[in-house]
Amino acid sequence: MPKGLFVTLEGGEGAGKSTLARALQAELIRRGREVVLTREPGGTLGAEEIRALLVKGDTERWSAMTEALLFYAARVDHVEKVIQPAIARGAIVISDRFADSTMAYQGAAGGIELDRLKALHRLALNDFQPALTLLVDIPPETGLNRTRDRLGLEVRFESKALAFHERLRACFHRLAAEEPDRFVTLNGQNDPGDVADAALQALLERLKDD
Numbered sequence: 001m002p003k004g005l006f007v008t009l010e011g012g013e014g015a016g017k018s019t020l021a022r023a024l025q026a027e028l029i030r031r032g033r034e035v036v037l038t039r040e041p042g043g044t045l046g047a048e049e050i051r052a053l054l055v056k057g058d059t060e061r062w063s064a065m066t067e068a069l070l071f072y073a074a075r076v077d078h079v080e081k082v083i084q085p086a087i088a089r090g091a092i093v094i095s096d097r098f099a100d101s102t103m104a105y106q107g108a109a110g111g112i113e114l115d116r117l118k119a120l121h122r123l124a125l126n127d128f129q130p131a132l133t134l135l136v137d138i139p140p141e142t143g144l145n146r147t148r149d150r151l152g153l154e155v156r157f158e159s160k161a162l163a164f165h166e167r168l169r170a171c172f173h174r175l176a177a178e179e180p181d182r183f184v185t186l187n188g189q190n191d192p193g194d195v196a197d198a199a200l201q202a203l204l205e206r207l208k209d210d
């Protein structure tokens with residue numbers, strides 16, 4: 001049985017994570033691997049219900065700590081019901097966002113100390129972490145311009161001020177510097193095909209390591 005692998009995609013709004021996730025999925029399936037493409041918040045029925053509470057409505061609807069607790073409630077359901085079983089049967093799980101998003105959005109940008117969020121992570125999930133995190137980095141103005149073209153109601157976070165998005169980008173950089181073995185940073189302004197090639201390279205290396 002092939003070894004399972006848990007990969008997460010992180011970055012600000014409009015970085016191109018969803019396009020990258022689909023490109024990776026197609027290439028890995030072509031290579032004969034089972035791929036589970038999923039996202040946070042969401043990935044299970046219950047977590048999708050929690051997602052609706054989080055991404056819709058007024059920008060100031062929740063405090064950063066209430067958000068963090070809702071994200072972790074959704075995350076535990078997702079890990080227990082989808083991610084861990086898939087890894088155990090040898091699949092490659094690609095999640096569009098995971099715990100680093102809570103560190104960046106609710107922590108650095110939302111004002112909660114990272115140590116408190118790391119404690120919440122340990123309480124909820126022990127030391128469960130992705131084997132590889134692909135950070136798709138893009139200047140917030142460029143990313144937000146891209147998302148402006150999207151229709152829909154899921155704009156609670158996109159609507160926050162530019163300074164919020166600058167803080168979360170800086171936090172992603174810091175997290176990547178703290179854990180250089182887990183993170184690979186990709187330039188989201190490059191051609192999507194080139195971003196996908198670099199991501200695939202990093203992922204295949206991780207499979208070799210295992």
Ligand code: TMP
Pocket residue numbers: 013039040041055071096097098099100101102103105106157158
């Ligand atoms: P998405 O637009 O990538 O689907 O993510 C939904 C929004 O939720 C996005 O604006 C980022 C935000 N978010 C957090 O604030 N904290 C988290 O832990 C996660 C997973 C997402």
